[in-house]
Amino acid sequence: MNIFQIALNNLKRRRVKMLFLMFGLVVGVATVVGVLNIIDAMHLDLGDRIDEFGANAILLPRSEELHYDNTITSDLTFDVQELTMEDIPKIYTSSVAEYINIVSPKLVSAVEIEDQKALMVGVETRQEFTQKPWFSLQQQEGLASGEKVGDLALLDVPEDGLILGSSAAVTLDLQAGDQLTIKGQSFKVFGVLNELGSEEDGLIYANLTVVQNLLNKPQALSMIEISAYCNSCPIEEIAMGLEEALPNARAIPMRQAALFREETIEQFSVFGFALSGMVLLVAALVVLITMLSSVNERTREIGIFRAIGFRRRHIMQVIFLEAGMVSILAGLLGYILGSLIAIYAGPYLAQIQGDISLQPQLMLPAVALSTGLAICSSIYPALKAAALDPVEALRFI
Incomplete structure (x- = not known):
């Protein structure tokens, strides 16, 4: 009978203990x-939810210092370059185009409306309001209160339509359906946004x-706001790629979104x-206690093995083989159980939108972790067991 057969027979004879050991490892x-x-x-x-909605990089016209006259005015002179619609295609052909989601x-510009100054923002409504899903319209005829960006209302504002921020509507005393004239052109207030509590409340879109x-x-x-998928690269890398594609622009990464994502994941990771x-420590203690109990129960058996010529290393090999065989199976079962828990319970535990996919590359590390933990314990x-004196062990016969 070889060492492998001895270890296998021991596992068969002590099924309950080995199942308990396996359970801890699993x-x-x-x-x-x-x-x-x-x-x-x-x-x-989190990368998708934060990067998909809301800008995480802004492109502004680049300004360069041209001259410093210390003798006359002591003023700096800047050459301010411009952004144009011709820059948009450059973004989609840049080295970071694969990360670009919404542009x-x-x-x-400041405009005068009925003797009052207001800030007017020209936007491509579909991109702008898809990028900012927190925008919603106040109740008006034909539109339910709080209707959000997913509806066609905000996405398809007519050419002569305006969207007013809540404070801009109050200041100008306007509401949905009213007409107003800006620089000789007539517009209709298409809707008024619900209050956001930010500077956007004072804008006219x-x-x-x-x-x-x-x-x-x-x-x-005036600027270009970029929403980018950046799960596999730092947002600064996108900013550098955009500046390479648009030498006339300065890219400013919005660190809040990236930092929020990193901090949230880091906290959960810790x-x-x-x-x-803690669970692995408990599993290691389970293995240690179970194997010690097994050794104590087999004192006479170990003494017989030593008496018929088994060396100390042979006894150790038997113990390690038992732990190894159990741990390999425990690693496979642990990988399957852990994957199933993540797939079915993960979305609820971590508030994840979407499915969690199976990761086959974790199978070998799972088996290695289980085996290493069992062997070390x-x-x-x-x-x-190897240190038992065969004479003392055989006294119990």
């Missing part, structure tokens, strides 16, 4: 696999081409790994 490995799956899904999900160009023609600035832009560490029981 729980530990499943926890780690589940946490890793959920963290990876959070990277994708929203804008032309901003109109179609970009209409504002460009109204201001006699065809093709001109909690998840701390929980995994069996070192002391194996040493204790």
Whole structure:
């Protein structure tokens, strides 16, 4: 009978103990696999939810210092370059085009309306209001209160229509359906936005081409807001790619979205790994106690093996083989259980939108983790078994 057969027979004779040992390892490995799956899904999900909605980079016209006259005016002179509609295609052909989701160009200008100053913003309504889903219209005829960006209302503002911020509507004493004239051109208030509590409440939104023609600035832009998918790169990389494609522009990354995403994932990761560490520690203790109990029960058996010529290393090999065989199966079961928990419970535990996909690349690390944990926890029981004096062990016969 070889060492492998001895170890296999021992496992068969002590099924309950080995099942208990396997259970501890399965729980530990499943926890780690589940946490890793959920963290990876959070990277994708939070990246999509934050980067898809709301700008995370802004392109502004680049200004360059030309001259400093210390003897005359002591003033700096700047050459301010311009952004135009011709820059839009450059964004989609840039080196970071694969990360670009929404491009929203804008032309901003102060206008006079009935002897009052107001800030008018020309936008491409479909891009602008898709990029900002928190915009919703106040109740008006034919439109339910709080109707949001997914509806055609905000996405398809007519050419002669205006969208007013809540405070702009109050200041100008206007409401949906009213007519007003700006620079000799007649407009109709298409809707009034619900209060946001930000500077956007004071803006007047109109179609970009209409504002460009109204201001006699065809093709001109004040800024371009970019929503980018950036799950696999830092937002600064996108900003650098955009500046390479548009030398006349300065890209400013919006760090809030990126930092929020990173901090959220980091907090969950710390909690998840701390929980995994505690479960693995418990699993290691289960293995240690189970193997020690097994060694104590087999004192006479070990004494017989030593008496018929088994060396200490042979006894240790038997212990390690038992732990190894159980741990390999436990690693496979732990991977399956952890993946199922992540797939079915992950979206609820971490508030993830969408499905969590299976990650086959975690199978081998799961088996390696289980085997390594079992072997390390069996070192002391194996040493204790190998150190038994055969004469003392045989006294119990």
